Amino acid sequence: METNCNYNQGKFKFEAIFSKKIVKLRSFYIHAFIYAIALILYVLKEFYGVPLNFFPVIYLNSVVMLIWTSVFLVSAIDLFAYYKIFGEEWEERKVKNLLDKRTKTQKWE
Numbered sequence: 001m002e003t004n005c006n007y008n009q010g011k012f013k014f015e016a017i018f019s020k021k022i023v024k025l026r027s028f029y030i031h032a033f034i035y036a037i038a039l040i041l042y043v044l045k046e047f048y049g050v051p052l053n054f055f056p057v058i059y060l061n062s063v064v065m066l067i068w069t070s071v072f073l074v075s076a077i078d079l080f081a082y083y084k085i086f087g088e089e090w091e092e093r094k095v096k097n098l099l100d101k102r103t104k105t106q107k108w109e
Contacts, residue, residue: 013095013099017091017095024079025079028075028076028079031072031075032072035068035069035072038060038065038068039065041057041060042060042065045057045060046062
């Protein structure tokens with residue numbers, strides 16, 4: 001028999017998991033936007049010879065962009081491929097399993 005309290009607690013757990021996903025997705029999109037701007041500035045500076053000599057753009061070189069591209073790709077793989085391998089069904093099963101273990105009552109003999 002499941003009480004309303006257990007149902008609300010399970011619903012709260014699901015909402016917490018999905019809100020974490022939303023925060024990760026939002027931060028990835030912000031990172032992608034900043035990366036795109038930096039990539040445009042790098043291409044303008046290196047290949048078109050546009051004199052961009054202000055503080056952060058001075059330090060954009062091939063090594064920095066290579067490292068940043070690697071970090072960006074790893075974060076994209078972590079965000080999108082992880083959810084393909086361990087999808088929502090897997091997460092729901094794991095959360096239900098953890099909730100069941102937590103809500104089991106001890107049987108007295």
